[in-house]
Amino acid sequence: MFGLAYRLLGSAEEAEDAVQDAYLRWSSADRVVIEHPGAWLARVVTNLCLNRITSARVQREQYVGPWLPEPVFTQDGSLGPMELAEQRDAVSTALLVLLERLTPTERAVYVLREAFGYGHRDIAGVLDLSEANCRQLYRRAIQRVATPEARFTPAAEQQRELVESFVTAAREGDLAGLEKLLAEDVTWWSDGGGKVTAARRPLVGRETVMRFLVGGAQRFEGGLDLAVAEVNGAPALVAHAAEQIIAVASFELRESVIAQVRVVVNPDKLIFAGRQFAAMAPGA
Template structure:
């Protein structure tokens, strides 16, 4: 059976998408970058491509670097809190997430931290930490010196922090915690919410000015419990909630009928909710809607 160029590219697509998403924090833009890489692959002189996987990783990385500059400009004028586009990860969309470090590399918290980096720092950090590239390999991808790549990596680590697993892995206990959380919010149960939230719990919501959402983080367990208990019964009326895995963490999908209207990722620490990042901007839910499409 003859393998076509398209078939060959498809074997690389999942890894390329995983790389592009970590670099961009946007599933839609990651898909565009991967498609652009396919067009370049299909039009390239194949005799000059000795290792397709490495060639494609270089192409995708550089396509993403070009996009990051314009993306940063857009985010500076973004209305309210900016969060990455959420991705449902239980199906392996972002590759294997078998270790705490792998899950952390795609967490909403990590992707927000990566926004502190310059495009070059972000590329070096992602290639090194998420894909295990050596500095010599990274230098080849970015057309930089090995010494420069080491310097960029050191800077990135200083800005982001040492690589580590920051939050507990998803588990059945966490699913129960999230279900209890949404039940208490729907019931306006202040005392119940206070028992579920860490003292320093924080809520971030991204509506992008398209829908109603808190424009600033709500910090502190007591303050957040009061906010949720006061508005929960009203804002959850007529909605349905399902627990799913979002960016490697236990998450919650919010439905209005058959339409996905929100996706949230939970940070859990010591058995309590330490943080919630909720995306309700409809423009950022397109990819997840396709993942979770209801029959």
């Protein structure tokens, strides 16, 4: 239920609320007449999320700076199994950003079909739509999520090695090493939500990003620990002070360089990940 709600909303906090609301409905439902509890719960969660998506998008029109989905640590199974590349891609930050292009109903059809393997007949039952309409919505969603260039998915080992190299260079202040890891047209997105200092526009180009990194290194020198952890199914940079997460950076790679960096620094969006991180700490 949580995995479904998160994929639909891109917010772990909102997903938890939706699951809680669904549980309350389940507790008061006449279960004798519910033949298929899984389908019933999927329908309730999906419809709760559709209502939340509509109101959330109104709020995002006033959001300060770029909006990014909330990061979730996935090595603990919070979003389901991550053994396959397709399972990891289904919760990747890059895909969740692309899903923002879809209407709420298109997103629901896409998530139910791609992430959970629902047939169009089952999706029609969840959304109270015709099977033909669901097929049409799915085709439209596929077209709108498609990118001019297919997303490059490197081997897991290569991906982790590249992120670890970035973290090592950042930790050591190796600017030359950082520069070699960035694509010439790299784009850096920062989500501060107006709560903390962050670039309010995407930074484009290696030189621009490097100037930003130099300023950031000077501002936080000696105050943060950097680590690599699995976030949204992929290796990510986690900047923290003791057990408090300050930032989570997700990377999109192209061949052997970093093409996109998406960094969440809005403290409100790090609450769920912060709880996970504290639970992962030794002795927790």
